[in-house]
Amino acid sequence: MTPSQPSKGGFLKGRRVMLLGTTILSLGAAALFVAPDAARHPAVAQNVTQQAQTVQRPVGFADIVEKVKPAVISVRVKVNASPENSSFEGGQLPQGFERFFRRYGMPEDMFPEGPRNRGPRERGPRQRTTGQGSGFFISPDGYAVTNNHVVDKADEVDVQTDDGKTYTAKVIGTDPRTDLALIKVDGNNFPYAKLADKAPRIGDWVLAVGNPFGLSSTVTAGIVSARGRDIGAGPYDDFLQIDAPVNKGNSGGPTFDIDGNVVGVNTAIFSPSGGSVGIAFAIPAATVDSVVTQLKDKGSVTRGWIGVQIQPVTQDIADSMGLKNTDGALVAEPQPGSPAVKAGVKAGDVITAVNGEKIGNARELARRIGSMAPGNSVKLTLQQGGSEKTVNVTLGELPAQVEARARGGDDRGSLNEGSALGLQLAPAGSVAGSGSEGVVVTGVSPDGPAAERGFKTGDVILEVAGKAVSNPADVRKALADARKDNKRTVLMRVKSGEGTRFVALPAGRA
Structure with a gap:
């Protein structure tokens, strides 16, 4: 699914082995030292033995894993693949994720089913393909959560439980905007996991359970590295970042806290190489709860x-x-x-x-x-x-094709007061296609503050400092008034092909 390969942990693993070996040798040395004195000093030997028995063992996760692992399932899908219905780990890569991966150098072979990877011999109809991800039961009657991109466009969905049994699943509903899906299998008394009722803190331990590369019931541990991550996948991005190794096949699987509650659903990784580098993203439990409740009630999500x-x-x-x-x-x-x-x-x-x-x-x-x-x-x-x-x-x-987008806007630092704006302007009505309101940008100096702030030829300035403008003179007057008021910047309302936005520019000369 979304997640990738295990991180390069050889060096770290070696260090763990070395540390463990050192501990064993030290204990062995102590035993060799005490043993000769045991006959002469029985009380000393007994005291050392009692101390060794009372030393606290390292705290592990075995009890938690034993509790939660039965609720985790392997989700297997079959898709009639085609150029229009390409899959990524058995489903459609969520909108925005591929751009996010490629921005950070994800290799092309991480998208083996994508159209840009098809050679000359693959132009014909695709064969039936299979994919695999993870999921978990949320109720004893067979409702389970996974990623939308796991089951999207799937013709058949099967789940395999921890005890090896296989069931046919039905897709109840999906929500591409959060990359969540609700599926169901017939039956009762399934072991299930509960969603956490509070968000984890940064630094809390977490466990990721899933089926990376088809290796069922794999458990990895780490901590919550950050919260509220925006990875460009959609307007509702609010991901948990975890460093538990998460890989391809973990998608849709749960991330548990140390109480055995689900704090997130694994959905994506950052990887410059295709392998896990300890940066994975999970959908928070609060989002999962809200979305799944609607999917269960009506099969879709309204916002x-x-x-x-x-x-x-x-x-x-x-x-x-x-x-x-x-x-x-x-x-x-x-x-x-x-x-x-x-x-x-x-x-x-x-x-x-x-x-x-x-x-x-x-x-x-x-x-x-x-x-x-x-x-x-x-x-x-x-x-x-x-x-x-x-x-x-x-x-x-929320209309079906409308997103309540939070525009990136102007996020650059301020420029020196008095700098030239680097704009050439004309009344919008004098330039075909620019409308009748505002002042159109007919030229942008590549070295000027306006270019730094994203101005392009064809943009239309509608307002300057809260006042409507209809010609370049209006813009110059508004800038002059701002300078008289000792304002370092002036706010412009600008319309472009991407929509309308506000841009702050230094109160220089147009």
């Missing part, structure tokens, strides 16, 4: 939607707007007719809290709203026009 395009609040943007910090999510553009527009949310507002709970960044807002059900009413706290206000929004349902 709350307020209908805004959002982006991070950078330090430059915060300075331009007079904000005290960079917390919250900046509304780049509300969608016409959306719940946000009906509630009075405007472009340039900064959403700082939902139902009284602070929002740290744009991605956190997307996750928070996406975790709520359509129809719920939420209170959004906004910074609007220099003052704070609260609005009530009734959540709509």
Whole structure:
């Protein structure tokens, strides 16, 4: 599935063996030293023996593994593969993951089924292929969790339990946005695992159980390395990062805490070589619980939607707007007719809290709203026009083809005050295809601040410092006013092919 090969642990393993060997030799030496004195000093010998018996053995994971391993299953799929239905470990690689892997140099042979790897002799119809992943029972009546990319487009799904029995499974529902799937086998009294009711802390021990490379019931141990990881897989990224070796075939398998509860579902690894380097990603139990509950109830997942395009609040943007910090999510553009527009949310507002709970960044807002059900009413706290206000929004349902994306936005450091912007401008109405509102960028100096901030020819500047602009003179005046007010940066609302965003530029000359 997603995960890869065991990490290069030979050196570390050797060190463990060496340390263990040293301990054994030391104990042996002590025994040889004590033995000759035993006859002359029986009390000494007895004391040493008692101390040896009371030495605490190293704490292992055997009891936990014995408890949880029966709930883990091997998921095997059969797919009628074709160029349009290529598989990765038995399923479709989730949107965004392949880009993430390739960005970090994942070798091409990690995608053996992909169309770019097909040679001249493979242009005809594909043969029936099989894939394998992992999963785990979440209830005694046969419901089990795995990854969406494990079972996506599968014609047949079978599961094999820890005791070697094989069952045919039915796919109840899938959620590509979180890469989760719920499957079911007929039967009762299956051993099952419970989802943890609290998030693990960074540094907590975890155990990953699964079937890497088809090696069933493999257990690896590590710690939680980080939380809230965004790997570019989707708008709801909130992965746990663990260093327990996770490999191809572990996908969909559980990560347990030391109490035997599932804290995450293994779904991806970072690997520059194709092998495990101790960086794996798991979907948190809270997300799994929310998604699986909906899949079980109705076979699909619906998400709350307020209908805004959002982006991070950078330090430059915060300075331009007079904000005290960079917390919250900046509304780049509300969608016409959306719940946000009906509630009075405007472009340039900064959403700082939902139902009284602070929002740290744009991605956190997307996750928070996406975790709520359509129809719920939420209170959004906004910074609007220099003052704070609260609005009530009734959540709509996220359209099938719409993502509540948190745009990457402008994340570069600020530039020196007074630098030339490096822009050539013209009224939008004078350039075909640019619309009738704003000022279109007709040229960008490659060495100027605007180029540094992502401006491209064809972008349209709609507002500068909160004021609509219709010609280059409006832009120059807005910049001059900003300099008079001793502002280091000025906020521009820019429309491009990717959507609308806010960009902070130094208050230099256009």
